[in-house]
Amino acid sequence: MLPLKIIIALITGVGLLLTYILVCCRNRNVLGVEVKSLVSVCYIAIAALSLLEKPENCKFGLLIMVGGVMGLLGDVYLDQKWIHLNHKDKYLILGFLNFGIGHLFYISASVINAHLGFKDMIIPVIIALGVAVFNEILARFLDQDYGKFRWIVFAYGFVLALMMATAGSAYFKTDNISFLVFAVGGALFLLSDVVLSAIYFTRGGRKVTVGRFVINIVTYYMAQYLIALTPYYIEL
Secondary structure, three states: OOOOHHHHHHHHHHHHHHHHHHHHOOOOOOHHHHHHHHHHHHHHHHHHHHHHHHHHHHHHHHHHHHHHHHHHHHHHHHHHHHHHHHHHHHHHHHHHHHHHHHHHHHHHHHHOOOOOOHHHHHHHHHHHHHHHHHHHHHHHHEEEHHHHHHHHHHHHHHHHHHHHHHHHHHHHHHOOHHHHHHHHHHHHHHHHHHHHHHHHHHHOOOOOOOOHHHHHHHHHHHHHHHHHHHHOOOOO
16 A cells, blocks of 8 residues: 555646646647646656655665656656747757656666666667667658657657666566566556657648547656656565
8 A cells, every 4th residue: 555645646646637638638838838747746756755665765766756857857848849839849859858868767777776787688679679660660651750850759769668678677587566567657658659759740630639639648647657656666
């Protein structure tokens, strides 16, 4: 059973997320950016509270918290592209960059705390490279055009898939259920970004549908909240 304060943070986050969906499902706005930032603050709070409950997991928990903060920054930058249209490309790049850095911290948490070596990382790297290449091929079938962002999307897809696969490798090495939860969070993150890719890069038509918006945002926060809980459950 989770401590009451973590449960309260979870309930608060879910309530704010539903508010954000209602406020922004049809039109992005400044109020939505504020509410969404608060939803992200909740998953950082969950990671912090988890760390306070299990201070012995300090190294792992701090890496998760920093990764979460970078995710919050990435979220803020990506939302700015809908508001400051003259600088949307710059905000998109900043969003990719901050999320990518956040994933590197998540990867470090798995590598350091599961004591993964070079051999343990071979399969995750192969999987990540395969996902990045497959994403490039899939985009052509889905009528998506990455244009000048092609290499950024490729690099980001590689790092995101590596985060998921590294957590999976950590689970198979340690049999620690928290790393499995971490890997599921990574898979949800990947699903969220597949939908986000359709929103950003589909040629013509109405890219931002209500369905895409809801799937993207719900899977994204499910991912972040699962990852934020891992410092509480992990046994190092």
